[in-house]
Amino acid sequence: MKQPGKVLPLALKLFVSKPATVSYPAGDKQFPDIRGKIIFDIDLCIGCMACVRDCPTGAIEITKIADKRYKAVMHLDRCVFCGQCVDVCPRDALQYTAEFELAGFDRNKMTFEM
Ligand code: SF4
Numbered sequence: 736m737k738q739p740g741k742v743l744p745l746a747l748k749l750f751v752s753k754p755a756t757v758s759y760p761a762g763d764k765q766f767p768d769i770r771g772k773i774i775f776d777i778d779l780c781i782g783c784m785a786c787v788r789d790c791p792t793g794a795i796e797i798t799k800i801a802d803k804r805y806k807a808v809m810h811l812d813r814c815v816f817c818g819q820c821v822d823v824c825p826r827d828a829l830q831y832t833a834e835f836e837l838a839g840f841d842r843n844k845m846t847f848e849m
């Protein structure tokens with residue numbers, strides 16, 4: 736517990752220091768190291784299915800469409816941005832983007848094919 740004599744200087748220091756939070760949605764939206772919408776570079780995919788297996792919400796589908804060619808479907812409405820898929824991919828085919836304002840009214844518009 737803080738001693739009473741130390742509380743006032745601390746309160747004054749916090750009163751004049753910059754806030755640790757940002758104003759949203761009106762403020763600057765440049766956040767460092769943000770986990771936004773996941774994108775695929777499907778040309779790098781080798782179809783190992785590690786991302787599909789590790790995704791805790793079943794948000795990813797990978798389908799073979801030809802020899803060494805794959806199609807990815809991302810159900811963004813299921814993604815919890817845990818990053819498992821990005822970490823596990825042996826080819827770095829999945830990446831975060833800075834796009835984080837992803838709310839919508841239509842779930843059908845939250846499925847992306849790559
Ligand atoms: S970030 Fe997590 S929830 Fe989202 S697709 Fe990747 S593994 Fe699934």
Ligand code: SF4
Pocket residue numbers: 775779780781782783784785786787797823824825826827828829
């Ligand atoms: S983990 Fe990477 S290489 Fe494997 S299926 Fe997913 S995107 Fe393709």
